[in-house]
Amino acid sequence: MAPTPPPGTTFSSGPHGRSLTATRDFTSGSLIATFSSPVIALPDGPNMKTTCNWCLRVGSDEGFSSVSLKACTGCKAAVYCGANCQRASWKSGHKAECKMFAKIRETMGKEWFPTPVRALAQVLLTNDKTTRDPFDGEDPLEGNFDVFKADEQVWGDFELQAMAAMTYSGVFMNEEGLRVAMKYLCQIHTNAFNRLDTDTGMSGIFLDPALARVNHSCVPNAFIGFDKRTATLRAERSIKEGEEITISYIENDKPRSVRRQGLRLYHFECDCPRCVDDLDVYQVAQTSPVLSLNSLSLQPDLSKFREPVIDRSGISMRQIEDIYKAVYDQTKPEQDNSIEAAQTRWRLCKPLVEAKMWAVEPLPTTILLLATNWQASYKWVVYALPLACFLATQCDPFKLVAPFLSWRIKGVMIITKLLAVTGELTSSGELAQRCTHEGIVGALAMADQITMCQALLHIIVHQGFIGASKDWDVLKEATTMLKDLESLPGRENESNLVQAWARDPQDPEVKVFFENEVLNPINTLASFAPEILEAVLVQGQGLVARR
Numbered sequence: 203m204a205p206t207p208p209p210g211t212t213f214s215s216g217p218h219g220r221s222l223t224a225t226r227d228f229t230s231g232s233l234i235a236t237f238s239s240p241v242i243a244l245p246d247g248p249n250m251k252t253t254c255n256w257c258l259r260v261g262s263d264e265g266f267s268s269v270s271l272k273a274c275t276g277c278k279a280a281v282y283c284g285a286n287c288q289r290a291s292w293k294s295g296h297k298a299e300c301k302m303f304a305k306i307r308e309t310m311g312k313e314w315f316p317t318p319v320r321a322l323a324q325v326l327l328t329n330d331k332t333t334r335d336p337f338d339g340e341d342p343l344e345g346n347f348d349v350f351k352a353d354e355q356v357w358g359d360f361e362l363q364a365m366a367a368m369t370y371s372g373v374f375m376n377e378e379g380l381r382v383a384m385k386y387l388c389q390i391h392t393n394a395f396n397r398l399d400t401d402t403g404m405s406g407i408f409l410d411p412a413l414a415r416v417n418h419s420c421v422p423n424a425f426i427g428f429d430k431r432t433a434t435l436r437a438e439r440s441i442k443e444g445e446e447i448t449i450s451y452i453e454n455d456k457p458r459s460v461r462r463q464g465l466r467l468y469h470f471e472c473d474c475p476r477c478v479d480d481l482d483v484y485q486v487a488q489t490s491p492v493l494s495l496n497s498l499s500l501q502p503d504l505s506k507f508r509e510p511v512i513d514r515s516g517i518s519m520r521q522i523e524d525i526y527k528a529v530y531d532q533t534k535p536e537q538d539n540s541i542e543a544a545q546t547r548w549r550l551c552k553p554l555v556e557a558k559m560w561a562v563e564p565l566p567t568t569i570l571l572l573a574t575n576w577q578a579s580y581k582w583v584v585y586a587l588p589l590a591c592f593l594a595t596q597c598d599p600f601k602l603v604a605p606f607l608s609w610r611i612k613g614v615m616i617i618t619k620l621l622a623v624t625g626e627l628t629s630s631g632e633l634a635q636r637c638t639h640e641g642i643v644g645a646l647a648m649a650d651q652i653t654m655c656q657a658l659l660h661i662i663v664h665q666g667f668i669g670a671s672k673d674w675d676v677l678k679e680a681t682t683m684l685k686d687l688e689s690l691p692g693r694e695n696e697s698n699l700v701q702a703w704a705r706d707p708q709d710p711e712v713k714v715f716f717e718n719e720v721l722n723p724i725n726t727l728a729s730f731a732p733e734i735l736e737a738v739l740v741q742g743q744g745l746v747a748r749r
């Protein structure tokens with residue numbers, strides 16, 4: 203069966219091949235479509251043991267997550283969060299796959315396959331015609347077959363993957379069989395989207411033939427969120443009837459050469475304005491049509507977007523690319539979270555710091571890694587707060603202008619959790635022992651940390667379901683925390699004011715309240731971040747507690 207376009211959209215074709223086009227207007231944040239019957243939905247190979255192989259919820263069999271997983275007794279390779287998931291998986295093809303995994307375990311002692319190999323094996327094992335149609339029916343998925351074939355190294359890798367899938371799925375291997383398997387593999391690589399769990403960082407793949415019609419732009423008008431086996435396509439900015447719907451296949455806040463590298467797999471050179479004019483995040487943010495949504499955010503001052511306080515004169519886009527590469531080559535941010543690596547990153551980022559281009563990668567990642575490390579550290583936790591406030595006011599809004607995007611919401615949640623810690627330290631009188639920075643201690647002493655938390659939680663609760671889903675753990679946690687805070691006795695006045703602000707952030711009276719009680723303390727705390735980073739990462743000062 204050929205894919206059908208979801209209501210409100212149609213399939214079209216244009217300069218970027220086939221595409222998905224809106225047949226009605228969508229406002230920013232609104233739902234375009236959900237896709238809940240993927241042809242392929244798999245955790246990445248190495249995550250097979252920590253992710254339910256059907257609903258893709260991350261859990262563990264060791265009790266470190268609320269989702270407990272049990273291995274299939276047949277293959278012991280695939281794990282499930284419950285009998286329903288196991289049954290559904292069995293019906294949709296695990297029955298055949300189970301034997302394959304058992305064979306791999308016996309012959310190679312291995313428990314998982316590289317993701318594309320497993321995906322291809324699933325396609326080969328599934329004899330159900332409806333499942334295979336998107337690959338070889340009358341309206342087949344784009345595969346860029348000839349372009350892949352022209353790249354000797356990639357083609358060689360693909361051949362190994364195809365042969366492994368054929369061997370283990372027990373498919374008879376001859377020349378024609380291999381050609382067909384290679385065609386499927388190219389289609390999988392071209393059309394499966396990375397199903398990244400933003401909370402756990404676990405990745406996987408998701409292929410739905412209708413969703414696969416959506417083309418890429420580095421300034422997209424839509425985005426995808428994943429929840430279990432469902433992908434949700436939402437408008438990031440308003441989309442007019444007749445407009446092509448686009449998403450970003452890659453992290454689009456990286457320098458252009460890094461984005462191009464990420465898009466190599468898809469075989470095209472992006473012709474979006476960000477790429478053509480090599481714009482930085484501030485230039486993209488400046489003209490964003492969703493600026494005004496930031497009234498319910500920690501950066502409601504739109505002049506900061508329109509006239510960012512940065513100095514580009516001493517730094518070129520080329521230099522920024524070189525800094526990015528040096529940081530990733532020399533310090534491996536994904537693996538090395540040591541203070542030495544952070545110091546090297548900071549040194550390499552100096553031209554960006556001098557230009558005050560805080561939102562330009564790899565500077566925000568450098569700060570985020572440190573903030574995350576400190577958040578989990580007894581000694582440093584208080585110092586994580588100014589960094590988190592800085593990220594949420596000076597970095598995230600410029601990288602991701604729509605305030606409902608999940609990374610922005612997560613940034614707000616980090617501040618809320620840190621305020622819950624500092625709030626307790628303030629009431630127990632321990633704060634000054636745990637933090638020697640007088641500015642932080644003073645700002646927190648003056649602040650009503652409960653009101654701050656309440657306002658931040660409203661930001662999350664009002665927008666979190668857009669950026670992720672209504673079942674997002676961050677949203678659920680925020681809802682519970684907000685309920686708890688709003689039931690505290692003697693705080694009715696503050697609660698009413700916060701609620702009034704969340705209902706209408708432009709109302710002049712409550713706007714002043716929000717500025718005084720929430721925004722000013724957050725901006726004051728954020729203002730300490732550069733000096734703290736400089737002291738720790740350049741002067742090597744320990745800002746640690748007096749104990």
Ligand SMILES: C[S@@+](CC[C@H](N)C(=O)[O-])C[C@H]1O[C@@H](n2cnc3c(N)ncnc32)[C@H](O)[C@@H]1O
Nearest residue numbers: 218219220344392393414415416417418468470
């Ligand atoms: C997931 S498919 C998208 C649907 C595809 N256009 C089709 O006809 O089936 C990805 C492929 O679409 C094409 N594509 C997507 N975005 C593009 C863009 N911005 N410019 C040029 N080609 C693009 C590339 O061939 C890419 O490999």
